[in-house]
Structure formats: C-alpha cells, structure tokens
Amino acid sequence: MRWSYFIVIQCLIIFVMIGIFYIHQDKVIVLKKPPESISQWYKPQNKRQVWLHTMFKLRREMLAIKIYAKTQNDENLEKWVEKLNKDYYEIGEMMPEWKNKLDLISVADIQKSIKEQRYDEVIHALDELDKSCQSCHTDFRATTATIYRAPDFSEMKIDDSITLISHMRTMSKQVNQIKIAFADSRLDAALSALSELEKGMNNLGGICINCHKDASKEFPNEEMIQTMADLKQSLKTGSLKEQGKALGTLAVLACAECHGTHRLTYDAKKLLSNKKSWGELLKHSF
Ligand code: HEC
Numbered sequence: 001m002r003w004s005y006f007i008v009i010q011c012l013i014i015f016v017m018i019g020i021f022y023i024h025q026d027k028v029i030v031l032k033k034p035p036e037s038i039s040q041w042y043k044p045q046n047k048r049q050v051w052l053h054t055m056f057k058l059r060r061e062m063l064a065i066k067i068y069a070k071t072q073n074d075e076n077l078e079k080w081v082e083k084l085n086k087d088y089y090e091i092g093e094m095m096p097e098w099k100n101k102l103d104l105i106s107v108a109d110i111q112k113s114i115k116e117q118r119y120d121e122v123i124h125a126l127d128e129l130d131k132s133c134q135s136c137h138t139d140f141r142a143t144t145a146t147i148y149r150a151p152d153f154s155e156m157k158i159d160d161s162i163t164l165i166s167h168m169r170t171m172s173k174q175v176n177q178i179k180i181a182f183a184d185s186r187l188d189a190a191l192s193a194l195s196e197l198e199k200g201m202n203n204l205g206g207i208c209i210n211c212h213k214d215a216s217k218e219f220p221n222e223e224m225i226q227t228m229a230d231l232k233q234s235l236k237t238g239s240l241k242e243q244g245k246a247l248g249t250l251a252v253l254a255c256a257e258c259h260g261t262h263r264l265t266y267d268a269k270k271l272l273s274n275k276k277s278w279g280e281l282l283k284h285s286f
Pocket residue numbers: 034051052055056058059062088091098101102129130132133134136137140141142144145149
C-alpha cells in the first residue's frame with residue numbers, strides 16, 4: 001500500500017514538472033551543454049585546438065573520398081578511408097561520453113564498398129555518415145565553439161585598479177557627456193569629456209596587444225584618430241547635426257565594431273558557462 005502511494009506521488013511530481021516546463025516553453029531557451037571534459041582538447045588546457053582540428057580533418061577526408069569515389073581512384077580511396085576511420089574513432093577516444101553518437105556502421109560500409117569497388121555505395125554511405133556529423137553539430141557545435149573558443153575578457157584589466165567593465169562604463173559615460181554637453185551648447189564641457197575619452201581609448205588599446213600581436217588591431221587606429229580630430233573641429237565650429245554625425249561615427253568605429261565581435265561572443269560565453277541553479281532560475285519570475 002505504501003509503495004503505491006509513493007509511486008503515485010512520484011508520478012504527480014513528474015506531471016507537475018512537465019506541466020511547468022510546458023507552460024514556460026516559449027520563455028526559456030534549452031540548450032545541450034557539451035561535457036566539460038572537452039575542455040582538455042582546447043586551449044589553454046591543450047597547446048592546440050585539437051578537437052577543432054580533428055573536425056577539419058574529418059571534413060577533408062569526407063571530401064577526398066567523395067572526389068576519388070567519383071573518379072574511381074582505388075589507391076587514393078584506400079589511403080583516405082584509413083585516415084577517416086582513424087579520425088572518426090578518435091572522436092570516441094577523446095570524448096568517451098559521445099561514443100554512442102558515432103555511426104560506426106556507415107564507416108564500415110564505406111570501407112567495405114571501397115574494397116568491393118561499389119563507388120555509388122561509397123557515396124551513399126558517406127551521406128549516411130554525414131547525418132551523424134550533422135546530428136551532433138545541431139546539438140553541440142555552436143555551444144562548444146562559444147564556450148571554448150570565444151575570447152575571454154573576464155580577467156582583463158586596464159591597470160591594477162580598473163577592470164575592463166568599469167572602464168567600459170566610464171567610456172560610455174564620456175560619450176554621453178559629450179552628446180549632452182554639445183546639445184546644450186556647453187563647448188568646454190564637451191571638449192573636456194572628449195579629451196577624457198581619448199585617454200580612455202588609449203588605455204584600452206593596451207589590452208588588444210595581448211591577443212592581436214600584429215599591428216592590424218591597433219587601437220585607436222588612424223581612422224579613429226582622424227574621426228576624433230573631426231569631432232573636435234566640429235564641436236568648435238560645426239552645426240549640431242555635424243557634431244552628432246562625427247560622434248556617431250566615432251562610436252561606431254571605436255565601440256560598436258569591437259562589440260560586434262567581442263562583446264557579443266563574450267556575453268554568449270558567459271551566458272552558456274554560467275552555472276545557474278534551479279533555485280536562482282525560479283527566483284526570476286518568467
Ligand atoms: C559527437 C559529436 C560530433 C560528431 C559525431 C562530429 N562532430 Fe564535428 N564538431 C563537433 C563540435 C562540438 C564542433 C564545434 C567545434 C568548435 O567549433 O570548436 C564541431 C565542429 C566541426 C567542424 C567545424 C565547423 C565549422 O564550420 O567551423 C567541422 C568541419 C566538423 N565538425 C566536421 C565533422 C565531420 C565531417 C563529422 C563526421 C564525419 C563530424 N564533424 C562529426 C562535434 C562533432
């Protein structure tokens with residue numbers, strides 16, 4: 001008797017959970033997260049991006065086999081299928097958690113069809129194998145790339161006392177101070193905020209070199225410096241419209257371009273890496 005109560009209660013709980021999830025399905029995003037052990041195949045845990053490079057090899061091997069099946073080149077087929085076989089099994093060696101996602105039957109089919117010179121079958125089996133590639137990619141490709149390859153700004157500092165995010169807030173204030181000041185014809189205030197922003201940009205430039213070793217991402221670059229000079233000039237002599245245009249151009253060049261790459265991917269990385277507890281999620285009303 002007790003057991004039947006227990007089972008009924010369990011079923012009720014499960015129904016309630018499914019119900020809650022169903023009601024909120026258009027308000028939450030559910031993503032599959034790759035097992036954390038995949039980090040060992042990425043920098044900085046590994047010297048190279050081993051996982052990604054295995055993937056590039058697989059794509060090349062699939063293409064090579066397709067090319068040589070079409071031209072019926074047995075010697076090259078043998079060579080490339082051996083590589084494909086090795087690298088495909090490597091997925092399961094690197095990530096035992098994902099072994100069950102592999103389609104070993106199709107790999108065996110490709111090998112067998114090559115031996116038996118049934119070239120159409122080779123291509124058919126390749127297409128079948130590709131389904132297993134796509135299926136894992138649908139679940140894990142974007143999340144893995146974002147979590148493990150998006151540049152990380154969490155430890156970045158402008159100097160010992162200023163974090164990147166507080167520097168961002170200061171620069172944002174300066175941009176708006178310029179706008180407010182020229183809209184109210186306070187020239188000196190606008191010029192002084194611009195000169196603070198210029199210093200802030202120079203300081204920010206120091207962190208780009210950590211990753212962009214060549215000078216191509218110099219910050220501020222020549223175009224930004226020229227735009228700042230234009231803005232200064234138009235603050236002194238230009239119309240409100242010209243001032244607005246110059247400030248807008250500066251914000252696109254100096255802020256929006258980097259945000260389009262770095263803030264977007266870093267935000268996504270943070271969202272996906274965040275270990276949110278259910279309690280925390282429930283605290284926020286939907
Ligand atoms: C068990 C999961 C899994 C399987 C199976 C798998 N992949 Fe991947 N693949 C991934 C993940 C995860 C990524 C994302 C890696 C990254 O971007 O850092 C990826 C990325 C890739 C990329 C890079 C994508 C791009 O456009 O930048 C290629 C190419 C690729 N895989 C090819 C293949 C091929 C070909 C196969 C099948 C023969 C395959 N993969 C099977 C998990 C898998």
